[in-house]
Amino acid sequence: MKIELKQQLQRQLPSPKEDRDKVKQVAIKGLAGFLIIMVTLTGLSRTANALTTPQVTIALPKGGRIEHKIQGNGVLKAKDEESMEASSGLKVKDIFVEVDDRIKKGEPILELDAKELQEKLEMSQDDLAKLKLRLQQLGLNEDYSTVLSPLEEANNKVTKLEEEKLNATEKGKVKISRGEQKIKQAEEDLLSAKKDLEAFKGSNLEEQLKKAREEEDEAKRHLENQKYERDKALKRSEQALNEAKENFWMTAGQGVDITSAQQAVDRAQMEYNITKSDWDRNVKEAEEKFKKAKDKVIQLENGEVDQEILKQEEEKVKAAERAVEEQKRLQEDLIVEQEELIKNLDRQIESAKKEVELAVQKENNMDLEEQQSEQKQAIEKQLMQVDIAAKEKEISRIQKIIAEGGKLVAPADGMIKEIKVEKGQVTTGGELVTFIGDDSKYVLEVELSQEKSEGIQVGDQVIVTLEGEKRALENTIVENISYVQGEGGSKKKISISVPEGIPGMNASCEVTNQSEQYNSIVPVEALKEDNGSYYVLVAKKKVTTLGEEMVAERVNVMKKESNESSVAVEGAFSPQDNIIIKSNKPIKSGDRVRLMEQ
Structure with a gap:
């Protein structure tokens, strides 16, 4: 009975060799599954990495020149406008011209009352004599110059x-x-x-x-x-x-x-x-x-x-x-x-x-009364000198009008730009008529910043286009450069000779200058600044445990010259290096990047 039971158990239980084979098969299947999981996870990891790694746009540094285009707008002015003046208190008997009228040299523009002119001349001469007498009474002469304190x-x-x-x-x-x-x-x-x-x-x-x-x-x-x-x-x-x-x-x-x-x-x-x-x-x-x-x-x-x-x-x-x-x-x-x-x-x-x-x-310790007396005397002397000069100029002007029969006449062939009096009106002093001679040239005045005007010199050719015109004028050159008053040297006025036009007409100008030859020019977006120093990021390949990767490396550079789109730099990079221009995410030196497909 025991022998039969033992034989029955041996038939039902597997042999030791069969046990080892089954364990081996289970181990192989487990290893295969592990490898499949690892490959799947690696693929998922690379996909996620590709989605999170910043994409960058690159460009190669190129040799060339930096081009500067300087543009500005201004108004045409007559170069030789002449203001015709007369003393105050004179009646305008007649006006012979109108604004924009053409007129020949010597032709009358307006007529003043002859009797009043003679009376005004005599009064002015009397006033001049009194002023000079007063100057002599002060112990001065007409060449007096104020002594500096x-x-x-x-x-x-x-x-x-x-x-x-x-x-x-x-x-x-x-x-x-x-x-x-x-x-x-x-x-x-x-x-x-x-x-x-x-x-x-x-x-x-x-x-x-x-x-x-x-x-x-x-x-x-x-x-x-x-x-x-x-x-x-x-x-x-x-x-x-x-x-x-x-x-x-x-x-x-x-x-x-x-x-x-x-x-x-x-x-x-x-x-x-x-x-x-x-x-x-x-x-x-x-x-x-x-x-x-x-x-x-x-x-x-x-x-x-x-x-x-x-x-x-x-x-x-x-x-x-x-x-x-x-x-x-x-x-x-x-x-x-x-x-x-x-x-x-x-x-x-x-x-x-x-x-x-x-x-x-x-000066603070000087006697106040003496100081005030000196100041008063100096002011009186200066005012007297000014009055004498003005009176002499007024007399000369009146004498000239009297010599022309009481008429203001055109000093040359030209055009009447402005008339500031009316017939029957009494003059109040100052300008009566503004006259532009035919020989007058025109000038375009354009104000530019100190930085923009650096490359412009007297004698440079300038492209000038009048308002409403498509054709650029010829023979337009810079004839004068001066600082704008009241701007503290921050602006310059560029005066450009213009062969034709109308005073008051708007016009634009353009000057193109090129820099010296540079070996490395990159888009201006590629240049970075850090505490006053400049650098660029270069995309370089780097071998890691996970394979070959693209990494952003910082290269310090020296900025030479730039315009709105390009900048010339010097640094430790070659013409074959990929300079990073922009990225879809913020990046810094050492970050992994991937090139944007172009």
């Missing part, structure tokens, strides 16, 4: 020193800039001399002669270009000097302080002298270079190529090296001299300001 003298001294510092700074900048150009030119000459020496060593007589002739042609073209540039620069500088002189004489004729106008003339004269000296030197150097090139051709044509020429070439290299060192030394001396000059002027200004403080204290 100690405070005024001290303030004037400060102002003069500050202007001297400003002039010295501007002059120093010009000299330093030109010194840098000379160093650059000397270094270029050195490089050229070295190349010439190497080329000479490896060339035969025919090649040397060919190259020498090319150098002679190049030296001749350079000489002609230097002469042309010198003439153009001198013309501009001479124009600025003449304008300053004209302004000086106009200011002197108005009887006001001419100090500022005289300083403007001095500055313009100084700039003209510097420009002439520099360009004369450049032309002389070009002439010497041309002569040397020409002599070299003659020598080669005569077959005089030997060790002496080789020595000359080697000496040129040495001379060019010495020239570079000399220019650098001169530049260093100039910078030190400029710094010492500015320091000295700063000390003088500080000392002068202390003198102002002492003068203020001294």
Whole structure:
């Protein structure tokens, strides 16, 4: 019975080998399931990562130039408007013209009462005699100039020193800039001399002669270009000097302080002298270079190529090296001299300001009654001088009208712009008629910010379009640049000569300037700023445990120049680097990114 039960149990229970096989199958199925789950989770993770990683737009840095378009709007003005005036208290008998009428030189514009004119002349002459008599009674003469007080003298001294510092700074900048150009030119000459020496060593007589002739042609073209540039620069500088002189004489004729106008003339004269000296030197150097090139051709044509020429070439290299060192030394001396000059002027200004403080204290301690008396006397003298000048001008004007039979006549062929009186009306003094001569030119005045006007110079060609017109005018150039009064130097007025138009007509202008050549220009959106320093983000590939990823890396750059859309930069990146322009999410250096499909 027991034997049968045992046999029955053996038939029902599996063998040990079968148990192991079943366990192995379960393990394989479990591993397979685990792997499937891991693959699924990895795929889901990558999908989620792709959805959350910022997408970026990239661009490669390109070489080129930054273009600046400067635009502005203004109003046309007649350049030579003439205001015709008459004294007060004169009856207008008749008016012969209307506004916008054409009129010939010498034709009458309006007529004043002759009897009243004669009476007005006699009264004005009597008034002038009384004023001069009063001036004599005060112990003065017509050339009287007010004596400055100690405070005024001290303030004037400060102002003069500050202007001297400003002039010295501007002059120093010009000299330093030109010194840098000379160093650059000397270094270029050195490089050229070295190349010439190497080329000479490896060339035969025919090649040397060919190259020498090319150098002679190049030296001749350079000489002609230097002469042309010198003439153009001198013309501009001479124009600025003449304008300053004209302004000086106009200011002197108005009887006001001419100090500022005289300083403007001095500055313009100084700039003209510097420009002439520099360009004369450049032309002389070009002439010497041309002569040397020409002599070299003659020598080669005569077959005089030997060790002496080789020595000359080697000496040129040495001379060019010495020239570079000399220019650098001169530049260093100039910078030190400029710094010492500015320091000295700063000390003088500080000392002068202390003198102002002492003068203020001294004036405060003056007797009040004496001070008031001096002020009253000075004002009375000034008013008398003004009255005398005005009365003399009035007499001259009346005499001219009387000589014309009591009529105001056209000084030239032209047009009546404005009539400010009516027939039968009595004049109140001042302008009666505004006249524009046919020879008058027109000017477009446009106000621009200091920054926008930096690239514009007198003589530049400008695109000008009148309101309602599509065609741009021809022969429109910048003829004057001045600061806008009351703007503290923040704005400049650009005056552009215009060959045609109507006074009061609106017009627009456009000037296009290009920068120097840059190696790396990127969209302006790519440039970032951090505490005053600039950088860009570059998308670079990086190998990680999960595979290859794209990461944003920061590269510090130096901003050179920019416009509304582009910026020139310098930094440690190559032309093949992907510069990040924009991203659909905020990113920083080290963040993973993915490129937006384009």
